[in-house]
Amino acid sequence: MFRFIKAAAVAALVLPAAIGLSAGPAQAEKIRIALAETPSDELAAFFVALDRAKANGLDYEWTAFSDEELAIQSVLSGQMDIGFGTPYAAMQRSKAPLRIIFQLSKLKFFPVTTQKYNSLEDMNGEPILLHSRGGGTDSIANVIEERVGITFGERSYVPGSSNRVAALLGGRADATIIDLSNKNKLMRSAAGADFNVLEMFEVDASDEALFGNLNWIQENEEDVSIFVNALVSVWQDMAKDPTIIRRETNPDGPIGQLPAEILAELDGFYADAVEGGLYDPNGGGRKAAQADMEWYSAAGQLEGTPDELNIEDFWYLAPLDAAMN
Template sequence: MRNFVKTIAQTALAAPLALAVSFSGAQAETLRIALAETPSDELAAFFVALDRAKANGLDYEWTAFSDEELAIQAILSGQMDIGFGTPYSAMQRSRAPIRIIFQLSKLKFFPVAVKEYTDLSQLDGKPIMLHSRGGGTDSIANVIEDRMGIELGERSYVPGSSNRVVAMLAGQAEATILDLSNKNKIIAEAGDRFNVLPMFDVDASDEALFANLDWIQENEDQVNILVAALVSVWQDVAKDPTIVSRETNPDGPIGQLPAEILAQLDGFYTEAVAGGLYDPNGGGRTAAMADLEWYAASGQLDGDPSELNIDDFWYMAPLDAATK
């Protein structure tokens, strides 16, 4: 059984109550991971990978920040080592050599609206509720406007798909963008009130792991252990989605989630794999090219994506080593 050492991170960049959990291992240095949300079913596979990495000698701790922007700032400041997010704008505009090393998930999100709306074009001028300013759902909204030739109304920001479900059920918004599990949840609970609007296919990254290139190269052993563990889990999940529930540590952060969420892990990962949410090989160059096209179209990258260099945004060496 694991012994948890829990502390409260109270810094200028962190959320007021961000939970940090550290584990002891064979490595001399502790890998500091900045999550962009609290542990949830969507992070269960990642925590399985952390368990495998720990078994191979990785010492790590994680901190849950309240949104992606805080996680990005924590990496830029050196407060944390590896972060969750898709910081393309920050990578292009920051002097820090930030690079992505692994695609955790693709942008498989679903526009959900009250029953009177049946098509994305009907959202022209209508307010929409999103996750965070500059994040994945914000970029989806930008591309919806571009592809549909519409202009969405006022954007409000409520971090966490589950929180947006609560707001929709309470009648506080008419349209939002949800992840797979929460799209299923709201339709199961109130399918008579809401529609899932038809959405075009997207292969770009929703969540990715990123770090400062200098730090990556100085801590190559740690990074390689983590990326190899992620590849092993993502490939196993592609073959058998139930591996996540079977390997989830009951005493870990995912194992402590409510029983009703744990009971749905197999269903969530089965649907996620069928829906193409995960690339078994961590994205790599295919994801990098899709990202440049998507984030340029969404307004988070400047320039023609065909003229941008993926090596300015991704560092492929750890992934190449893990997928040989």
């Protein structure tokens, strides 16, 4: 799910590019939420949190945009209130006071190779298959080089973790970087013994986060509090028992309408995600904010070094602090 912000989209293109909307006409008193993708198993926990927030009086609607860039632009333009993403470049370059309020998930991507390699150090000078030039996995490769002290060889690009897995299986690549779900599927398959998952350093930086305009957040403090409290409750319950997501998924909601084979895998998906450390039960907070300063400056999305950057220029921690007390 890791996506990088590219050149700014024209704001007028944002709403026509939306590809899904919850039932009912837009109303100013509703929180308008910009998703960066259509509902999927990865969003099931978020929709459980929305149901809990609704039960506590939150009125909302959601719109699914075709990518993170458009979701970010919709918040920048004021067309939406809360967005999905890690808009650090937009935060630094825009005059709008965007702030993150909750870390939805961490960056959990894995270097997977054939048996030819046993460690990241073995990849010095070796080719690697990544998602896109200048994108998330390209940046992860940059940080690996910096931290491990290696330089990858030729970089080739194939979008989609599942497509890069297919390239490994087809003998068209010896090394790539893929997400947690596809890594687990590959290593549990009959072909798993033919591949290695190289040991990776721990990453607490955000893959997906919720953000909004600080002025709007402060003007709608009560609704934001209900929302963040619901997210914290779900993330903490999920850490104790990942099956809570399947059990609380509304069968009539957007996740409940997904194909039966996807719903049948929810328990396994969230058990793997919790075990793999994808979700911080405390919503990230200062730990995630500092990790983001370090990661996104190293990745080239933030100008300045971590000690020069102030987390309060990028995060508004008051709602999460209140939820944790």
